[in-house]
Amino acid sequence: MARSARRYSDEDVEHYDRPRRRTRPRTKERPAYDDAVAGVVVTVDRGRFTLLVETSDGPVTVMAMKARPLGRKGVVVGDRVRVVGDVSGAEGSLARIVEVEPRTTVLRRTADDDDPVERVVVANATQLVVVTALADPEPRTGLIDRALVAAYDAGMAPLLCLTKADLADPQTLLATYRSLGVPWVVTQKGGDLSELRERLAGETSVLLGHSGVGKSTLVNALVPDAGREVGVVNAVTGRGRHTSTSALLLPLPGGGWIVDTPGIRSFGLAHVEPGDLIKAFPDLEEMTVDCPRGCTHGVEEPECGLDLAIERGELDADRVASFRRLLEARSVPAYLL
Template sequence: MSRYSEHDQEHYDRPRRRTRPRTKERPTYDDAVDGVVVTVDRGRFTLWVGEGDEAVKVMAMKARPLGRKGVVVGDRVRVVGDTSGADGSLARIVEVHERTAMLRRTADDDDPVERVIVANASQLVIVTALADPEPRPRLIDRALVAAYDARMQPLLCLTKADLADPEILLSTYRSLGVPWVVTQRGGDLSELRDRLRGRTSVMIGHSGVGKSTLVNALVPDAHREVGVVNTVTGRGRHTSTSAFMLELPDGGGWIVDTPGIRSFGLAHVQPEQLIGAFPDLDEMTEECPRGCTHGTDEPECGLDVAVTAGEADPERVESFRRLLAARSDSSY
């Protein structure tokens, strides 16, 4: 005999889950519009949708079908929903276009998890103060390795030239052919603007080297917070907490201001592949033994043969090998 009568609520069957037939058909999102991610904050994404004077700033979240696929600053995406940019509106990112470049780093050299900092950038601007704080060449070397691995054009930007002579630092990188600009507080930035025009450039450097000061000068309405250098430790205070992409005036390109870094892990970079960023040296390694990394201690390396024969610039080979050592040596 049933425990419940027909008048009791428990007598009736409970509705079953997933009663609607599942389908493999996916939305086409024909009404999606293109946008570019300019900043990421706790799972919310700020995008520029549209072009020129018609561009609007839109808040969005990632659609569930994207799963664990990461979306970072610089990504070109397709969005649906409310793209009006009105207060309280929220759109959905439904697709991420294929990336043309990725600037990556790891937390340290033993960390197998790589993190994409910025996507689709063509130039890495390594901002280094000549004094206050003192330059750290090992970190510059590591940033150069990351740029070459990402197939990005590096640019060395030396700030605070009114405090120290830039020639000492420039002599270290001249043999590598790294382009450079020198700036000082209140000085002319026309050369830097020329280097940035028409490109998407990422600015990285220690806290206190002047990245935010440069950004405020290049984009007057950026209002990036400017920090100071601790007189005891010689290190700057973090003023940027996340990467932020800004359009240069008059359609001159984009710059990405990033938080100050104190380490740059390169676990994702294979040392033997770095030679590909130096075509002139790469040609000289065709006869290298199998597995040669082209480092200083490699026997019968083609670079040593080329130097001995006078076919390679010894300073350039030494500078390249310094970058290799920077990849393997985390004591910077």
């Protein structure tokens, strides 16, 4: 028989095609999930999500997984979600996240400045609290500058929290940021935290800083039952040991939320366009209307409107210098912070 001859005749059963895979008619209709309840993501651990779900009896801690229809859509700490299934919070129970509400803000970073992959740190936060020790370990302005850039890019209000004021004078560091108008609070071990509590009230605040600067100590003082582990600073390297291994959202007794994040040693800004940073400073942006096309408003830019405004006495030179330092923060390798 020729190789091209048909193996079966039209009368053979085998002639008819077998049903193909995925022949079930597709539909755009999706479940309405009318019985879904609202929750907020508190922490994430290996594909499992801890939520706080509001019930008639008050907030309940619920374990959940992401529903398959969400696909690769990321779910992070701070996300407001809708949940179905067992939301009793009983041991061994597991609910399903079926919807992620639109985010109002997104705090992002990259592993390094040439890394194209953005990592969402926290969603829906309103305030970024940059926690910096005045000594032990010594303050590193590189991380502060980068954190401020990330806050402005995300549309979050920045706040400097200077810890260990009993070991060093805060005025030297504050002088660097005062011209930018960044608000600040100063704390020390066992000191009064009333001013910090006022700044945090009603906000969703992300605590960000190097290991060993006192983030977990602050969290334990602000939320007495938080139980965050407190580390020490290595006497040789001057660096702190990571005590927080994942971001954790906690409700504040006086209203509002705080997010304790793991200590970081790099904060890439590959996702931030330098030209967009000035939008966070309306008074500076106003002076750049007549800048040459392509002006980045940096130190070496010819005929930059910021320099002309300084010459006319319309802008403070220190404020412009501080803004340009934030621009230059992207040129410092993230791993050197």
